[in-house]
Amino acid sequence: MKNLVSKLYILGFMVLTVFFSYIIWEVTFNHILEEYRSREIVLEITKKEEKQKAASSFQNAILDDEKRVKHYLGYRVLEEKKIEGHFHHIDFDFKQDKRSYCVECHGDMPHDKVKELRAFGNMHASFIGCQTCHVKFEKKEKTGIYKWYDRVTGEIVPSPVREGVNPGSYGSKIIPFKRVDGKLQRVDTQDHIDFSREYREKEATLSDVQKSKAKKIIHKIISEKPYMCEDCHQKDNPLLPFEFLGYSKKRADVIVSTEVVGMIKNYTKFYMPRILHPGFGDEK
Secondary structure (H helix, E strand, C coil), rough: CCHHHHHHHHHHHHHHHHHHHHHHHCCCCCCHHHHHHHHHHHHHHHHHHHHHHHHHHHHHHCCCCEEEEEEECCEEEEECCCCCCCCCCCCCCCCCCCCCCCCCHCCCCCCCCCCCHHHHHHHHHCCEEHHHHHCCCCCCCCCEEEEEEEEECCEECCCCCCCCCCCEEEEEEEEEEEEEEEEEEEECCCCHHHHHHHHHHHHCCHHHHHHHHHHHCCCCCCCCCCCCCCCCCCCCEEEEECCCCCCCHHHHHHCHHHHHHHHHCCCCCCCHHHHCCCCCCCCC
């Protein structure tokens, strides 16, 4: 009997201990946890609102802006997307290059360092793949073969020049082919594309060392110095086979003329006519 009472006493004491522990926890620590949870909820709601706001801003500024504007050019009427703040018309609706893994990081208009050449370079980037200028093949890899690929599907397509498509609205780009084990192969292989896209997906989780290693692999085929203007715009041995790419003999002759290179090399400074200067005509 005495043992039973002792056990009941101990059990009761344990129950009271648990009860008072719960009371102490509620009074002392629980409100801290509740406050922490509340802050987490508020922070999550704030982030969600900011994300929605950013998405809404992008939607309003880019995706929903489909206003059209017409320009009378004297010989035809040009209709294009209206872009606020742009005085000059663009002359075509720029399609993003879905095939190029270079564009995913560097953008469709990647040239911005050299002020005198960036507009010229970005204009070429609308119909020439990045690797065409930035990859120089070894002798055993050289083929001299270049073809057009569709910006959206990546498939090799007939020459838009030969089909009479207006310049600036080709919807395709020129890509070089190299020789690997005796076979022709596009320089923008699917392995390159898959590796680059996987890097983009996992970039936030990688260490600086891992990022550096991945970038070296991605840029391994990139030459230290790209081809320059005169490599294509020359009569003797132009880089691109213009007639094979669909250009007429007459158009190819214009492209390889020395005037093009001369303009880029010599006219890096432009001056307004003196007649437009304030005070013109006042001097003796």
